[in-house]
Every structure is written in structure tokens, then in C-alpha cells.
Amino acid sequence: xxxxxxxxxxxxxxxGLGVASGNADEIIRGFRFPEKVAGQRVGAKRDYEKDNPGxxxxxxxxxxxxxxxxxxxxxxxxxxxxxxxxxAQDHFAETCKEVFLLKDNVNVKVLISSETLDLGGLSWLxxxxxxxxxxxxxxxxxxxxxxxxxxLKVRVTRRASAEPDQDKLVQSFVEELSRTLK
Numbered sequence: 656x657x658x659x660x661x662x663x664x665x666x667x668x669x670x671g672l673g674v675a676s677g678n679a680d681e682i683i684r685g686f687r688f689p690e691k692v693a694g695q696r697v698g699a700k701r702d703y704e705k706d707n708p709g710x711x712x713x714x715x716x717x718x719x720x721x722x723x724x725x726x727x728x729x730x731x732x733x734x735x736x737x738x739x740x741x742x743a744q745d746h747f748a749e750t751c752k753e754v755f756l757l758k759d760n761v762n763v764k765v766l767i768s769s770e771t772l773d774l775g776g777l778s779w780l781x782x783x784x785x786x787x788x789x790x791x792x793x794x795x796x797x798x799x800x801x802x803x804x805x806x807l808k809v810r811v812t813r814r815a816s817a818e819p820d821q822d823k824l825v826q827s828f829v830e831e832l833s834r835t836l837k
Contacts, residue, residue, distance in 0.1 A: 683712045683726050684805055686836050693828040694718050703727070711805070719824055720813040724832065726805050734801045738771060738778045746806060747780040747799045754784050754795065761787040766794070774826065775833025777802060785815060792816070798829055802836060 681688040681700060690697050698715035704727075711727025728734060734742055747769070755763050767783040779798040786793060791814055798809040809832070811825050 681714055683714065685803060686726055686805075686807075688714050688724065688832075689835055692716055692835065693824065693831045695720075695722060695828055716828070720811055720817070720821055720828075722809060722811045722825075722828060725808040725810070727808075728805050732804075734804050734806070736801050736803065738780045738800055740801065743780065743799070743801045743806075747782075747797075750797060750799060750808065751782050754786070754797070759788055772798070772826075772829075774830040775835075776837045777807075777833040779809075779829065779833075788812075794822075796822075796825055807836065 680690060681697065688697070695716035695718035698717040699713075700715070701713045703710035704712060709728060709730035711725060713723050713725045716722040716724065729746070731742060734740070737743065738747075751769075754760060763784055763786040765782070766785055767781065770781050772779045772781045777800050779800045781799075782797045784795045784797075786795065793812050794815050796809075796811045798811075800807050809829055811828070813821050813825070
């Protein structure tokens with residue numbers, strides 16, 4: 656019976672079928688990403704590093720909103736932790752500019768250009784934008800920090816018409832995630 660179970664698990668993996676395991680946490684570059692954070696569940700995981708060194712990995716969380724968490728170093732060694740360093744500040748400014756360059760984003764407006772948020776033991780640079788994406792008005796929030804020598808970026812996109820408490824849920828998500836990543 657054990658052999659049959661192992662064969663079925665191997666076949667499911669080969670066919671790309673999802674198989675639940677006892678510990679579904681994902682470990683990326685020493686960071687633990689739980690299967691569930693503040694009610695959001697893990698979705699797609701992507702490895703950009705193999706084709707584009709320095710671009711790292713992303714993990715998606717889905718639920719009341721879509722959150723993408725990125726871990727990368729842009730091939731920069733010895734990135735100083737925190738948000739006050741020149742690499743953190745420069746990369747945050749560059750990442751904010753990219754929102755305006757995405758061809759599908761229409762009518763981009765800056766809601767919050769830059770602020771610092773201390774959430775779950777990590778300090779984050781934060782900006783918020785509104786724009787029209789595929790005909791829907793959306794709110795996009797960007798959080799960025801450097802921790803353990805890597806950029807950590809959280810990008811959250813939600814419909815502008817969503818419940819007003821979603822901003823609190825987003826902040827709870829980043830706060831809980833921060834505690835996990837410490």
C-alpha cells in the first residue's frame with residue numbers, strides 16, 4: 656500500500672496536480688512564506704532567478720485582494736538592511752516610476768507618493784496609486800524594504816470599489832507577513 660501511495664504522489668507531481676502536504680510553507684532565500692497570511696492563501700510561485708539572475712522569486716497571495724511578494728537582490732551584494740540606505744531609496748523611486756510605464760495602466764494618479772510604515776517589526780517604504788486596469792479602477796499599494804540582504808517588495812492590487820476596510824486588511828497582511836519574515 657505504501658508503494659502505491661508513493662507512486663500516486665509521484666504521478667500527481669509529474670502531472671502537475673496539487674498535492675497537499677503537512678507543511679506547505681515555502682522557503683525562499685531563508686525567508687519562510689506560510690501557506691496562509693491574514694486570511695490570504697498562497698497562489699502562484701515564480702522563479703525569475705534562473706532566467707534573469709538578480710530578479711529573484713515571487714509568491715502570490717490571493718483572497719480579498721491580490722498580493723505579490725518579491726524577494727530579489729538585483730545582483731547587488733551586501734545590500735544594507737532597512738529603508739534609509741541609498742539602494743533602498745533609489746530602488747523605491749524607480750519602482751514607483753514603473754507604475755506609470757506599464758502599458759495597461761491608464762489614468763495613473765498618485766494617492767500617497769512616499770511614506771514610511773513600521774509593520775510587524777520591519778520598516779517599509781510605501782506608496783499608493785489609483786489607475787484604470789483593463790477597464791476597472793484599481794488601487795495599487797507598493798511596499799518595499801531591504802532585509803537580510805534582499806529587497807522585499809509587496810505589491811497589492813484591489814478594485815477601488817472593494818469594501819472600505821480592505822486597506823486595513825492589506826496593512827494587516829503586510830504586518831503579519833513582516834513578523835513571519837523577521
